[in-house]
Amino acid sequence: MPIIVVEVMPKAELLDPQGKAVAGALHRLGKDQFSAVRIGKRFELTVDGTVDDALLAEVRTLADEMFSNSVIEDVVSITVDGEAR
Amino acid sequence: MRIGVVTFPGSLDDRDAQRAVRLAGAKPVALWHGDHDLQGVDAIVLPGGFSYGDYLRCGAIAAHSPIMAEVVSAANAGTPVLGICNGFQILVESHLLPGGLIRNDHGDFICRDQRLRVENADTAWTNAFTAGQEITIPLKNGEGGFIADAETLARLEGEGQVAFRYLDVNPNGSANDIAGITNARGNVVGLMPHPEHATEAGFGPDTAAAMRSGIDGLAFFTSAIRALAAV
Numbered sequence: 001m002p003i004i005v006v007e008v009m010p011k012a013e014l015l016d017p018q019g020k021a022v023a024g025a026l027h028r029l030g031k032d033q034f035s036a037v038r039i040g041k042r043f044e045l046t047v048d049g050t051v052d053d054a055l056l057a058e059v060r061t062l063a064d065e066m067f068s069n070s071v072i073e074d075v076v077s078i079t080v081d082g083e084a085r
Numbered sequence: 086m087r088i089g090v091v092t093f094p095g096s097l098d099d100r101d102a103q104r105a106v107r108l109a110g111a112k113p114v115a116l117w118h119g120d121h122d123l124q125g126v127d128a129i130v131l132p133g134g135f136s137y138g139d140y141l142r143c144g145a146i147a148a149h150s151p152i153m154a155e156v157v158s159a160a161n162a163g164t165p166v167l168g169i170c171n172g173f174q175i176l177v178e179s180h181l182l183p184g185g186l187i188r189n190d191h192g193d194f195i196c197r198d199q200r201l202r203v204e205n206a207d208t209a210w211t212n213a214f215t216a217g218q219e220i221t222i223p224l225k226n227g228e229g230g231f232i233a234d235a236e237t238l239a240r241l242e243g244e245g246q247v248a249f250r251y252l253d254v255n256p257n258g259s260a261n262d263i264a265g266i267t268n269a270r271g272n273v274v275g276l277m278p279h280p281e282h283a284t285e286a287g288f289g290p291d292t293a294a295a296m297r298s299g300i301d302g303l304a305f306f307t308s309a310i311r312a313l314a315a316v
Contacts, residue, residue: 010187014232015258017188066149069142069178071185072232 002047004059007077008068009040040076043067051080086111086310089126091156093118093147097134098169098281105281106130109306118150128165128209128309129156131172133225133279143186143228144174153179165209165309166273170226173265173275182266182275183241184233189226190258198290198299199224199278200252201264205245208271209312213304220301221290222283224256224264229277231259231266241266249276272312280305 010016019038026034045059056078063075078085088106090113092099103113114126118136123129136147147153153175160166160181168176176182189195200221203214214220233241238260241247249265257277265276280302283289289299 014187015190015230017190017192021192066145067141069145069185071177071183071234072142072187 002051002081004045004047004051004056005077005079005082006043006045006059006063006067006075007040008043008063008073009038009076010073012074014072040073041067056080056085086128086313087114087124087126088112088128088130088306088309089114089116089123090130090132091116091118091152092132093134093136093150093171093175095134095136095138095147096132096171098279099132099134101279102130102132102169102281105284105302105306108284109303109310111306111310116152118147118152121151121155123152123155123159126164127313129159129167130281131156131166131168131175132281133170133172136171136175139228142174142178144171144176144178147171147175148178157181160268160273163270163272165312167210167305167309168273168275169279169281170229170277173277174228176273176275181273182268183237184231184260184266186228186277187230187232188228189230189256194225194227195229195256196223196225197256198222199256199264201249201278202252203248204250205248205267205271207245208248208267208274208308210274210305210308211248211267212311213308219252220304221292221299222278222280222302223290224278226257226277229257229259231257231263231277233260244269248274249278 023037106113206216251262283302
């Protein structure tokens with residue numbers, strides 16, 4: 001069954017305290033190669049059937065209106081079985 | 086006067102909110118997230134807690150609850166709606182209030198008695214205060230950082246829609262020290278601190294007079310009763 005993957009990230013201009021905490025932990029472990037960490041979300045939607053344009057449009061709407069909150073987050077990608085759509 | 090308190094899966098302060106309504110002199114009505122029924126209440130409180138375990142985003146899943154369709158219609162028709170903490174998060178996720186709430190900038194959950202300044206004393210939930218009045222009520226949250234884009238912030242400030250501002254310390258990185266906001270009409274108010282926990286002497290924040298004697302939260306609920314009586 002095809003899998004649609006939606007990725008959501010906190011807006012670049014907003015503080016990401018979760019990412020900042022991980023960056024701090026990396027620093028404490030001596031991993032100084034990384035200047036910043038940001039943490040987002042990945043949604044995997046297993047589709048019962050085939051993926052057509054209508055379904056993708058619906059997923060795009062869901063991504064904008066439910067999976068993300070446009071005030072604080074951006075939908076950064078929607079892919080189907082690894083291919084950008 | 087009947088004031089409904091909605092219980093969502095994971096609400097924690099619904100009973101405290103009901104108690105606050107009773108102490109203020111109105112009749113509390115328990116409302117259920119899964120119903121499409123406001124039971125004819127005159128005002129609505131969305132209480133604090135961790136609806137749906139804060140999954141997806143705080144308040145995001147609760148914002149899609151069956152009863153929220155009725156809450157949104159009632160709010161748009163002028164019914165007083167108060168969102169406390171998780172209830173505030175539900176209000177912004179429902180687009181009844183602008184902006185968003187993100188994880189505290191310092192990364193920690195915070196629980197303290199918080200001083201606030203009442204910036205707008207003309208709303209359905211603040212009319213028993215005077216503008217500029219300083220109050221102390223408990224604050225307890227992990228994701229209470231209020232943010233909005235520059236244009237929205239300017240509008241909130243310019244139109245008097247900042248209802249409460251943090252004093253002494255900004256406990257969570259909120260923009261402009263904003264603790265709570267109102268919609269333009271003044272019937273929908275949301276804030277992160279908890280007025281329902283400061284409504285009965287013996288159970289509130291400490292004051293100069295006595296331990297746990299603070300009841301600054303009571304005026305939120307008496308305000309709603311006043312606003313409804315004036316209609």
